Amino acid sequence: MTKRLMDFSQVLDKCGNYGRFQVVILLLYGYTNILGSLHYFSQTLITFTPEHWCSHADLEGLSVKELRSIYSNISESSCTPLLGVVDGMGVVAEGRKCRDWIFQRESGYESITTELKWVCDKSHYPAVGQSFFFMGSVLGTITFGYLSDRIGRLPSLLMATLFGATGDFVTSFVHTLPWFAFSRFVSGLSTDTMYYLMYILVFEYLSPKSRTFGLNIILAVFYCFGLMTSPWIAMWIGNWRRYLWLASLPALGVLIYPLLICESAQWLLTKKRYDEAVACLKRVAKFNGRQVEDSVFDEFVKHYRERAQQEYKLNSQEDTFLAMFMTPRLRRFTLTLLLKSVIITLSCDVINRNMEGLGTSPFKLFSFTSIVYLPAGVAILLLQNKIGRKGMACSALFVGGFITTTTGFLIANLDPTKNALLLAIMVGLGRFGATVSYDAEIQYAAEIIPTSVRGQAVSNIHVVGLASSSLAFYVIYLAQFYKPLPSIFISCLMFFGAGLCLTLPETLNKKLPETLADGEKFALDEGFLYFPCLRKKEKNIGAESV
Helix, strand or coil: CHHHHHCHHHHHHHHCCCCHHHHHHHHHHHHHHHHHHHHHHHHHHHCCCCCEEECCHHHCCCCHHHHHHHCCCCCCCCCCCEEEEECCEEEECCCCCCCCEEECCHHHCECHHHHCCCCHHHCHHHHHHHHHHHHHHHHHHHHHHHHHHHCCHHHHHHHHHHHHHHHHHHHCCCCCHHHHHHHHHHHHCCCCHHHHHHHHHHHCCCCHHHHHHHHHHHHHHHHHHHHHHHHHHHHHHCEHHHHHHHHHHHHHHHHHHHHHCCCCHHHHHHCCCHHHHHHHHHHHHHHCCCCCCHHHHHHHHHHHHHHHHHHHHHCCCCCCCHHHHCCHHHHHHHHHHHHHHHHHHHHHHHHHHCCCCCCCCHHHHHHHHHHHHHHHHHHHHHHHHHHHHHHHHHHHHHHHHHHHHHHHHHHHHCCCCCCHHHHHHHHHHHHHHHHHHHHHHHHHHHHHCCHHHHHHHHHHHHHHHHHHHHHHHHHHHHHHCCCCHHHHHHHHHHHHHHHHHCCCCCCCCCCCCCCHHHHHHCCCCCCCCCCHHHHHHHHHHHHHHC
16 A cells, blocks of 8 residues: 555545646646647738739739639739730730739638739749748657757747747848848747656646546637637738738747646656655646645655666666667567558548638638537547547547548549538548647657656657658649549648557556656557457456356
């Protein structure tokens, strides 16, 4: 009995692993998700390029239908200047360059491309900004992931969030490409970093039983709210600069986080900062209205000191991410998680970007299909604790691959203008499968990776996934050869990812590893086809036969 009280999860249970403290930290996690969703979609919103035509005096006051008709005989209508209009058809002005354009703005929304006229020979400018945004996200993920295991989860979270907000705010004042590229680089430093750092912090203060409910429902509700409202907010504000102000200023709210919550006690234990860990646990107990005797904390610290001494004798090296490749089982787990991150992130990125040419406003289509985050969170909540982490990750990828294949063939064979609703539903189903896969993967990876390297390892796994996002354009370009090819390619990846899940251990209802030594011994007696739900059925059948 005494030994059980030494364990972190048991002491946290005494202090309260789902009390008022956890409610507060989950609400802050929800607020972080809103910030993350506003930040995530800002890159797409500010560089949105609507349908446009080279301007001419004869085109003033004409409707979109009339403009399309006039330019119907011209292959590159957006960049071809006209001499005039004869018999309702445009006459090309050879040797001239387009200087001004007529934009079909979405509800009057002014993006950076329409304001600064970054089209035609400047159409690559937004792409340059996106590439610098991507480079910033890679550097930020690596840097803040490393810092989270060095200086703590909370300070790294604050720095990442404020860097991203600063980048967005500075972007709202730029007028030239160099400043745009620089500000997007700074903004990219916090892309998803603020989200997964807060995820880890919440993860390490929740009991295993409440983890699935707390993390996934909060993610579903708050992230969904942010994604659904951001396009409408942008159209309501009507200007990309003001939208960035709105997206960046609420980030200052993270400055009150240290007043409400504390650093991860579990991380402090891995750094041998026992007094600080105890102080955090006492703060949790006080917040939750629990009385915990000092003797419990004394025995708790004694246990971890003795454990640290024993591990030091066996291995004097400090746990690092690279050390995960030094042992056979952890190396296999790590490589599998890295590859799965590439598959899932690339799949999500391609599916989320495919919003144009489907017979509906890209803004509205993105907003309406973002509702899938709610049923995705509910699906994880209802199934993950029953079929297990492995079963959830495997089935989500398999079902997502099937939906993506079906959607690709429908897009190829249906007229978007006549089947906009059906295509929107299929896009929503595709996003549903991708969202379930993505959310299930985050929790699964965080549980497999030992506490001592969780921040750095999760960030490195995440950054490999982010790097794969740079391939999304090339995957989408496959449609030039055969329209359903991007969907077929992504679905094949998802099917392969489903198979990879079978090589990972189940983490449901198990004590998670805290050190690399724990990780190497984790689930040693488990087979590839082990699923908790099947094991329960086998036990029930055995009991009935007896």
